[in-house]
Ligand SMILES: Nc1ncnc2c1ncn2[C@@H]1O[C@H](COP(=O)(O)OP(=O)(O)O)[C@@H](O)[C@H]1O
């Protein structure tokens with residue numbers, strides 16, 4: 001029996017009278033790792049904002065069977081570039097933002113250290129965010145997400161501007177959070193070849209959901225590589 005964490009049915013969303021998403025229907029089981037690809041402007045970020053409740057559907061429904069969601073929006077890195085806080089302070093926001101605690105307890109502090117260790121940033125905990133590379137900054141956001149103890153982690157193009165070696169490490173880290181910690185992951189990405197090796201489910205979105213299924217079926221169905229590159233570069 002499957003254990004669903006998300007169900008989307010007949011979803012439509014409109015900006016300025018224009019359909020951005022049309023008739024999106026899919027569901028996701030707990031423990032899955034969903035990678036969403038599609039050309040620029042195809043509605044990927046809009047879909048994530050609908051899933052996380054930032055936007056409301058014009059038609060259709062979204063059922064989310066958890067309230068423990070952690071969302072890392074697109075371009076969060078450039079927004080926090082001059083942010084004066086340290087790595088450790090930013091990660092502690094993952095606990096404070098739950099709103100239950102006014103102070104960090106010893107137990108919370110241990111959780112923060114463990115999360116920093118998991119993403120390989122323990123030695124950099126007293127650095128300011130702006131002093132870190134793009135890849136390191138993204139791992140800070142992942143550590144912040146880990147301490148908030150999410151069941152669902154939602155990331156929007158987290159590896160933009162990160163070199164290929166660190167992209168691969170980043171996806172390995174997400175794969176670890178998914179398989180070892182059982183966190184369900186939804187990621188929007190341009191790095192199709194990198195995500196294909198880590199995800200359990202792949203979706204191709206371009207206003208409509210043209211494909212959702214196993215990565216190997218995706219490659220079988222879409223003619224590789226010419227049509228796919230054409231699709232993604234539009
Ligand atoms: N706040 C907004 N107001 C009006 N149109 C928007 C807004 N945000 C996005 N759009 C439009 O909606 C479409 C989908 O955008 P988006 O979901 O950001 O696509 P993607 O993330 O796939 O690049 C695009 O045509 C974009 O221009």
Ligand SMILES: [Mg+2]
Nearest residue numbers: 044045046074
């Ligand atoms: Mg986007």
